[in-house]
Amino acid sequence: MARTSNPVKEPPAGMVEKRGRGLWFTHVLMILGVLVIFFPIWLAFVASTVPQAAITHPPMPLLPGDQFLTNYKRALFSGVNVPVATMLLNSLVMAMGIAVGKIAISILSAFAIVYFRFPGRNFFFWLIFITLMLPVEVRIVPTYQVIAGFGMLNSYSGLILPLIASATATFLFRQFFLTVPDELAEAARVDGARPMRFFVDILLPMSRTNIAALFVILFIYGWNQYLWPLLITTDPSMNTVVMGIKQMFPSGDDIADWPVIMATSILAMIPPVIVVISMQKLFIRGLVDSEK
Known part of the structure; x- marks a missing residue:
């Protein structure tokens, strides 16, 4: 047929x-x-x-x-007050420190909250989550007093440490870890893997796309910081590039050096663009993956 x-x-x-x-x-x-x-x-x-x-x-x-x-x-080697190369380096160190610090602290905090049983763990999680209502601008005066008391003004540690805690990243990692099957943790426990071995060998590789997506967002967040660096840096050599662009605009009847200002603006765009383009695939996958 x-x-x-x-x-x-x-x-x-x-x-x-x-x-x-x-x-x-x-x-x-x-x-x-x-x-x-x-x-x-x-x-x-x-x-x-x-x-x-x-x-x-x-x-x-x-x-x-x-x-x-x-x-x-x-622009790179003369600038107006400080060479732009120095300000770009300061911004790069600050942005990298904030992004890596936020991810490291958040993923470890989420791991402890999800996989360890200790009294008050939900209380501590919601205590972290409530800090979303207290941005840097709200707590900037006591934060400045703490940093000044530790002698961290005009330093990379003063630029980075107050900004490395992230309730948002902790929440996102916690939600992802809750979707990981409990059988993986049980199998690792049966095989004799200690908690940190389970974290390094299983959870970190599974979190790769989440880490990439958060890194892009947090790097740009750190790169665009203006108020906090303006407050704690009095040494021009510690200026970030965002501060530098603002300081290049003259006051009074002075004439702005527009070619240098525009060149600095273009140079300030390059590192975030490189980060976004180089991590574009992982960034999109981390945002749209249905399992996350």
């Missing part, structure tokens, strides 16, 4: 046409949105490659000029 093949039903022509139009319309909107967002960045880049006169005497050019190396060299 000959095998009869089931005919494949094709969608109506009107449906295909409507879907094609909707797809094109979506792409056009997306391209327009990208252009709207990218255009100010392009103007900042162009302003960082032209002389001062090209910015102060309109119309401003829309194509890069011939002062790229000169302006960026002035």
